[in-house]
Amino acid sequence: MTRHLALACALACGCRELPEVTHEGQHVRIAVDPGLELCAGSVAHMDEFVALLSAELGLEAPTDDDRLLAYWLERDEFVARTACEEGADGCARNGVFFARLLPMNHEFVHTVAAPLGRSLSFFSEGLATAYQGLGAGIDADEAPLLDPIEPLLRAPTNKLFGIAGGYPHAGAFVAFLIRTHGLDAYLRVVDDIGLAADVDDIDRAFVAGFGASLAELVREFNVASNRCAHPAYDAKLVECAAPELSWRDGRIAEQRPIACDQPDAVGPYGGNVVVVFRTVTIPDAGEYTVELFGDSTANKLALRSCGGCDSEPTLTLRAGSPATTVWLDAGRHTLRLFGAVDQRTSLGVRITPAGAP
Numbered sequence: 641m642t643r644h645l646a647l648a649c650a651l652a653c654g655c656r657e658l659p660e661v662t663h664e665g666q667h668v669r670i671a672v673d674p675g676l677e678l679c680a681g682s683v684a685h686m687d688e689f690v691a692l693l694s695a696e697l698g699l700e701a702p703t704d705d706d707r708l709l710a711y712w713l714e715r716d717e718f719v720a721r722t723a724c725e726e727g728a729d730g731c732a733r734n735g736v737f738f739a740r741l742l743p744m745n746h747e748f749v750h751t752v753a754a755p756l757g758r759s760l761s762f763f764s765e766g767l768a769t770a771y772q773g774l775g776a777g778i779d780a781d782e783a784p785l786l787d788p789i790e791p792l793l794r795a796p797t798n799k800l801f802g803i804a805g806g807y808p809h810a811g812a813f814v815a816f817l818i819r820t821h822g823l824d825a826y827l828r829v830v831d832d833i834g835l836a837a838d839v840d841d842i843d844r845a846f847v848a849g850f851g852a853s854l855a856e857l858v859r860e861f862n863v864a865s866n867r868c869a870h871p872a873y874d875a876k877l878v879e880c881a882a883p884e885l886s887w888r889d890g891r892i893a894e895q896r897p898i899a900c901d902q903p904d905a906v907g908p909y910g911g912n913v914v915v916v917f918r919t920v921t922i923p924d925a926g927e928y929t930v931e932l933f934g935d936s937t938a939n940k941l942a943l944r945s946c947g948g949c950d951s952e953p954t955l956t957l958r959a960g961s962p963a964t965t966v967w968l969d970a971g972r973h974t975l976r977l978f979g980a981v982d983q984r985t986s987l988g989v990r991i992t993p994a995g996a997p
């Protein structure tokens with residue numbers, strides 16, 4: 641398949657051949673163009689993502705010759721070499737994906753879910769958005785999603801992509817259906833809907849599988865989820881399974897270097913961002929003081945609950961920000977620590993219950 645794709649590309653556009661596999665993981669194989677470089681923890685991160693998502697979807701994680709293949713290619717000639725849509729940062733074709741940027745777990749959702757069969761763009765992009773994770777997204781818009789769902793349901797991928805909020809909106813609705821009716825029921829209904837469905841077919845499949853009409857579910861979604869943006873509804877599979885920082889002497893304190901060549905450093909997101917994934921468990925809901933020390937403006941942290949739609953918005957701190965006291969829900973939180981690919985930086989984080997001596 642790969643060789644066929646490469647050949648087809650070379651014949652079709654006379655452009656450079658696709659690169660050979662450069663990184664072998666347990667569940668993924670990555671082929672990158674010369675000159676592009678992954679941070680040291682990226683392949684392990686992608687392996688873990690594929691394993692967690694496969695388990696979530698009730699699928700065997702692919703191994704050996706079935707491992708998922710991802711190409712990370714230069715921007716020049718990207719469309720000609722891949723047949724991805726103009727303007728897209730990546731696309732999945734027959735279980736293989738092509739990306740202008742890695743890591744990009746959104747495309748891994750498409751390739752992991754490929755054995756479930758094809759579905760309307762709204763549902764496949766919705767699933768990919770609901771499970772893609774937070775990656776290096778730090779200024780995500782947590783504003784309400786209030787536009788109507790119905791016009792999006794049968795929109796093709798390029799139209800969905802072109803509508804402001806199209807993907808996050810599809811993700812929000814899919815996450816809502818999964819949250820309220822379970823993943824198994826959701827997958828059965830989407831399978832039932834098929835590729836040629838019109839809105840009436842979707843309505844019939846919803847009634848049969850969810851026991852509620854499309855209009856009823858959209859109404860329920862608008863009430864229940866209109867404050868639930870992507871960082872809240874995303875499954876955060878890897879983010880919330882990351883190594884946990886422990887409490888010592890009544891506080892969490894971590895000091896460490898951040899650089900692309902560290903074994904747990906994932907990147908380069910967007911070409912230059914390095915992220916280290918950690919979790920912390922907040923024992924009791926209440927006010928906590930969070931501090932970040934860093935020696936570069938690239939050093940940031942993002943802290944948010946692993947809970948869903950009712951959780952507090954993400955707390956973001958940048959090096960140089962003053963200590964911040966915020967309300968934190970009890971339970972597990974994802975803590976992402978940021979640096980830059982072209983810098984070796986050092987970063988410290990401290991979390992203390994407010995009012996502690």
Ligand SMILES: [Zn+2]
Nearest residue numbers: 746750765768
């Ligand atoms: Zn997609």
